[in-house]
Amino acid sequence: MEQLQKLSEAIINGDAKAARELTREALNHRVDPKVIVKDYLIPAMDEVGKRFECNEFFVPELLIAARAMKGSLELINPILASRGDKPAGRVVIGTVKGDLHDIGKNLVASMLEGAGFEIIDLGVDVSPETFVNSIKEKQPTFLALSALLTTTMPSMKHTIDALKEAGIRDNVKVLVGGAPVSSRYAEEIGADGYSDSASGAVGLVRSLMT
Amino acid sequence: MRYKLISCEVFYREMCYTISQSPHQVDIEFLPKGLHDIQSSMMLARIQERIDATDQSQYQAILFGYGLCNNGIEGLTARDIPLVIPRAHDCITVFLGNKERYLSYFNNNPGVYFKTSGWIERGTPGKEFDQLSIQQKTGLELSYADLVKKYGEENAQFLFEELTKYKDRYNSFTYIEMGIEPDDRFEKQTRKDAEEAGWGFQKVSGDMTLIHRLINGKWNEDEFLVVRPGYRVVANFKDTIIEAEPCDSADQK
Numbered sequence: 001m002e003q004l005q006k007l008s009e010a011i012i013n014g015d016a017k018a019a020r021e022l023t024r025e026a027l028n029h030r031v032d033p034k035v036i037v038k039d040y041l042i043p044a045m046d047e048v049g050k051r052f053e054c055n056e057f058f059v060p061e062l063l064i065a066a067r068a069m070k071g072s073l074e075l076i077n078p079i080l081a082s083r084g085d086k087p088a089g090r091v092v093i094g095t096v097k098g099d100l101h102d103i104g105k106n107l108v109a110s111m112l113e114g115a116g117f118e119i120i121d122l123g124v125d126v127s128p129e130t131f132v133n134s135i136k137e138k139q140p141t142f143l144a145l146s147a148l149l150t151t152t153m154p155s156m157k158h159t160i161d162a163l164k165e166a167g168i169r170d171n172v173k174v175l176v177g178g179a180p181v182s183s184r185y186a187e188e189i190g191a192d193g194y195s196d197s198a199s200g201a202v203g204l205v206r207s208l209m210t
Numbered sequence: 211m212r213y214k215l216i217s218c219e220v221f222y223r224e225m226c227y228t229i230s231q232s233p234h235q236v237d238i239e240f241l242p243k244g245l246h247d248i249q250s251s252m253m254l255a256r257i258q259e260r261i262d263a264t265d266q267s268q269y270q271a272i273l274f275g276y277g278l279c280n281n282g283i284e285g286l287t288a289r290d291i292p293l294v295i296p297r298a299h300d301c302i303t304v305f306l307g308n309k310e311r312y313l314s315y316f317n318n319n320p321g322v323y324f325k326t327s328g329w330i331e332r333g334t335p336g337k338e339f340d341q342l343s344i345q346q347k348t349g350l351e352l353s354y355a356d357l358v359k360k361y362g363e364e365n366a367q368f369l370f371e372e373l374t375k376y377k378d379r380y381n382s383f384t385y386i387e388m389g390i391e392p393d394d395r396f397e398k399q400t401r402k403d404a405e406e407a408g409w410g411f412q413k414v415s416g417d418m419t420l421i422h423r424l425i426n427g428k429w430n431e432d433e434f435l436v437v438r439p440g441y442r443v444v445a446n447f448k449d450t451i452i453e454a455e456p457c458d459s460a461d462q463k
Binding site for chain 2: 014016017058059060061063064067098099100101102103106124125149150151153154157179180182185188
């Protein structure tokens with residue numbers, strides 16, 4: 001298990017190469033992939049989130065940790081899928097129409113992926129119709145919307161309105177975030193949750209799962 | 211009438227030009243453009259500080275050369291005299307003359323950076339913002355060499371790509387000519403920047419209407435928010451962009 005502790009450390013330090021090697025080694029030693037995820041990857045990403053919250057880590061640290069974790073998951077996920085194990089939940093995520101910024105959205109996606117969720121990333125400048133179609137097709141538990149500009153924030157409301165019109169608003173929990181977004185705005189447009197940081201998004205999603 | 215104007219320096223030429231022709235006496239205080247690069251709560255505090263430092267017995271109102279600016283004015287509070295603020299998301303609305311024109315231009319050209327005389331002359335934030343800027347604090351402005359030093363060659367390549375990707379989605383400069391420039395130097399500069407970046411170039415005519423109305427006291431409700439004493443600014447994310455609420459409102463943020 002000492003080796004696996006090293007895996008956690010490799011993720012926290014953003015050492016993608018070491019993380020992959022240690023994961024491969026653990027799998028070769030027949031460690032249950034679920035244990036790797038639950039006891040080492042998820043806690044590592046939680047730690048990264050904590051360090052980000054107290055300004056010890058910044059965006060680059062988060063990005064490289066997420067990348068290391070993804071490398072690990074690429075080895076683990078096919079095994080889990082072949083066993084029929086289900087992810088913690090499915091999240092459709094995207095930056096709303098008119099907005100081309102994606103660093104925040106990518107961070108949230110990575111943190112949620114690190115927390116064991118399946119992510120369907122629709123990219124940037126995503127229209128309400130595209131979100132609606134994706135919800136219908138993928139039937140996720142969560143829809144996460146991002147906006148960086150006050151000019152594009154109304155697209156969040158338009159997206160929620162489009163879900164209502166399509167009669168699928170209650171099929172999915174809608175989360176919103178981005179620099180100018182506030183809990184007050186989230187409430188006003190009828191979103192189910194708001195987080196002011198990528199690591200906070202993980203806690204939010206977990207709290208809404210129960 | 212005597213007004214105080216607190217304005218972002220990005221409007222330097224436009225405000226000075228208009229004030230020189232105004233029937234009113236307007237005292238100007240320009241604040242650095244770098245306020246936009248720091249956290250909105252810090253921007254708010256800096257502007258509020260200037261309101262509070264104003265001898266309000268000398269003026270009938272304080273005018274603002276600011277839009278909502280990423281919520282940087284949300285919470286601004288009127289003390290003894292009203293605050294007058296254009297209903298605008300940011301300065302580009304003010305340069306283009308009205309919010310409808312801005313929105314329609316923005317919707318059709320999402321990948322555009324705007325340039326004006328102020329954005330060119332005063333576009334680089336001063337040193338005092340180096341450590342405070344969000345870009346700096348989050349590591350978004352680190353150079354490739356900095357990234358290599360901090361995170362190693364392999365991670366640096368990945369990070370550089372991730373952190374600059376959004377810039378690839380911007381592909382054009384739009385130069386807004388306000389009609390008060392001395393010559394075509396700012397247009398030439400923008401064309402040069404576009405050429406060097408391999409970006410597109412567009413030139414549009416600005417519109418001084420909002421600035422005229424602000425300075426000359428023609429504050430119609432559709433275009434300006436007048437915040438009475440005891441009220442503060444809140445973003446409403448509707449077509450009117452901002453509204454005023456009583457300071458003792460229970461729904462405090």
